[in-house]
Amino acid sequence: MKKSRIIVDKDYQIADIDERLFGSFVEHLGRAVYSGIYEPDHPTADEQGFRQDVIDLVKELHVPIVRYPGGNFVSGYNWTDGIGPKDKRPVRLDYAWKSIETNQVGINEFSDWCRKAGSQVMAAVNMGTGSEQDAGYMIEYCNFPGGTSWSDLRKQHGYDQPHDIKVWCIGNEMDGDWQTCQLDAESYGRKARQTAKILKWVDPSVELVACGSSTTLQKTYPEWDRIVLEHVYNDVEYLSLHRYYENEGNLNDFLASSTDMSEFIKTITSICDYVKAKNRTKKQLMLSFDEWNVWYQKDQKDHGYEIAPTLIEDQYSMLDALVFGSMMCTLVNHSDRVKMACLAQLVNVIAPIMTQKGGGALRQTTFYPFRDVSNLAKGRALQLLTHCDTFESERYGTAKTLQSAASYDEESGEIVLFVVNVDQTEAHQLNVDLRSFGNVEMISRSILRHDDIYAKNTFEEPFKVVPEELAVAAADGGSSFELAIPAMSWNVMKFRCQG
Numbered sequence: 064m065k066k067s068r069i070i071v072d073k074d075y076q077i078a079d080i081d082e083r084l085f086g087s088f089v090e091h092l093g094r095a096v097y098s099g100i101y102e103p104d105h106p107t108a109d110e111q112g113f114r115q116d117v118i119d120l121v122k123e124l125h126v127p128i129v130r131y132p133g134g135n136f137v138s139g140y141n142w143t144d145g146i147g148p149k150d151k152r153p154v155r156l157d158y159a160w161k162s163i164e165t166n167q168v169g170i171n172e173f174s175d176w177c178r179k180a181g182s183q184v185m186a187a188v189n190m191g192t193g194s195e196q197d198a199g200y201m202i203e204y205c206n207f208p209g210g211t212s213w214s215d216l217r218k219q220h221g222y223d224q225p226h227d228i229k230v231w232c233i234g235n236e237m238d239g240d241w242q243t244c245q246l247d248a249e250s251y252g253r254k255a256r257q258t259a260k261i262l263k264w265v266d267p268s269v270e271l272v273a274c275g276s277s278t279t280l281q282k283t284y285p286e287w288d289r290i291v292l293e294h295v296y297n298d299v300e301y302l303s304l305h306r307y308y309e310n311e312g313n314l315n316d317f318l319a320s321s322t323d324m325s326e327f328i329k330t331i332t333s334i335c336d337y338v339k340a341k342n343r344t345k346k347q348l349m350l351s352f353d354e355w356n357v358w359y360q361k362d363q364k365d366h367g368y369e370i371a372p373t374l375i376e377d378q379y380s381m382l383d384a385l386v387f388g389s390m391m392c393t394l395v396n397h398s399d400r401v402k403m404a405c406l407a408q409l410v411n412v413i414a415p416i417m418t419q420k421g422g423g424a425l426r427q428t429t430f431y432p433f434r435d436v437s438n439l440a441k442g443r444a445l446q447l448l449t450h451c452d453t454f455e456s457e458r459y460g461t462a463k464t465l466q467s468a469a470s471y472d473e474e475s476g477e478i479v480l481f482v483v484n485v486d487q488t489e490a491h492q493l494n495v496d497l498r499s500f501g502n503v504e505m506i507s508r509s510i511l512r513h514d515d516i517y518a519k520n521t522f523e524e525p526f527k528v529v530p531e532e533l534a535v536a537a538a539d540g541g542s543s544f545e546l547a548i549p550a551m552s553w554n555v556m557k558f559r560c561q562g
């Protein structure tokens with residue numbers, strides 16, 4: 064067994080972990096909304112047609128904020144199509160996903176769903192076919208108390224109290240050629256700034272997110288980010304980052320994905336700080352990593368216009384869950400600048416939760432690392448000192464075989480350590496050194512692994528890959544623990560200081 068060591072020190076703190084780091088995303092795409100969160104004929108549907116079995120799983124995941132309604136969808140979406148009596152709502156073509164949108168769910172229903180699921184809405188406005196004023200009317204409808212045409216219309220629709228949506232994304236991936244009415248950086252920067260002014264004039268309490276590069280693979284990356292920020296720096300609080308990874312056949316590359324994700328965050332942070340210096344301002348811009356996941360984009364297929372077609376319903380393996388877990392660790396390790404993030408997406412579409420129309424709901428392998436970090440990473444993120452060997456990846460350079468993150472909650476005295484062993488063959492004999500905490504006891508330990516790294520959970524075998532609780536280890540000398548960390552495994556260890 065290889066020997067490795069992680070030193071966890073309470074004085075090496077990164078930042079408070081904003082719980083919105085564990086957000087997710089529901090887009091009008093495929094079966095995310097229709098037969099995902101909403102299915103009026105389903106046996107578990109509530110009075111509004113929301114699937115209770117899905118709400119229960121979302122609550123289990125603990126998802127404090129959910130981005131809506133897109134995604135690429137939003138750039139051709141007229142939000143007024145989704146309000147008012149359902150039988151009067153228009154059926155439209157959705158250009159983004161070549162689908163038919165029935166508009167049976169809109170911003171009012173989604174706000175209700177979020178409340179039921181214990182989440183908040185992160186709303187996105189249309190910067191493709193939509194105007195600055197359309198965005199202004201939408202926030203007026205959602206957040207203005209009353210006495211104006213749009214706010215009174217909301218009341219007329221049965222919502223006397225404003226939705227009070229606190230986070231607004233100004234468009235989606237406007238640098239992408241696939242986007243309805245793509246813009247160049249200068250045009251988007253100008254439009255985003257004027258939209259931001261209107262949004263804040265209507266509700267000064269909101270926080271705004273401008274579109275950063277949609278991936279590091281864009282030719283315009285990272286110039287796009289600099290140009291956009293030079294327009295909007297003073298008007299928004301966050302710049303968005305999006306990045307998906309997939310196994311394209313080179314396992315080392317795939318297992319090093321989070322190294323690249325970390326470099327991406329560092330680059331965008333530098334660009335924010337460059338514009339900060341240029342603007343001679345004290346204002347610090349934060350990041351919203353509002354789309355991230357493993358996504359097998361090469362498997363996408365063309366299809367005709369349909370209502371809620373089966374689209375990008377990736378099935379995740381144990382291997383995918385490892386890369387996914389290392390991406391979650393990366394977010395925690397950058398929590399000084401990444402304050403919000405959205406796992407894209409939540410239900411059916413590249414999602415931890417899958418549903419059958421009229422049938423059950425399933426936890427994919429990726430459900431578990433998300434559930435662990437979202438429920439357990441509380442308080443401050445800690446900077447770990449990890450001694451382990453490395454491996455080389457063609458695409459992203461040198462990466463560590465142990466990828467990790469930790470949190471420390473001073474109030475409860477609990478320390479939680481997350482470790483992914485991406486060593487393809489060997490277990491590690493890991494020494495966890497918590498010396499600065501005095502006497503420490505381990506209170507729980509779980510592992511997610513499978514002999515077959517390509518094993519998946521399916522409706523036929525829903526519990527093929529599930530976490531296992533392990534016996535806790537005793538401390539050696541008060542605060543040092545010796546643990547065997549199997550190859551290709553996701554590990555969660557919870558400790559408590561004994562005062």
Ligand code: AHR
Binds near residue numbers: 236354
């Ligand atoms: O999450 C799926 C799609 O990925 C989103 O609609 C888009 O923003 C991104 O390209």
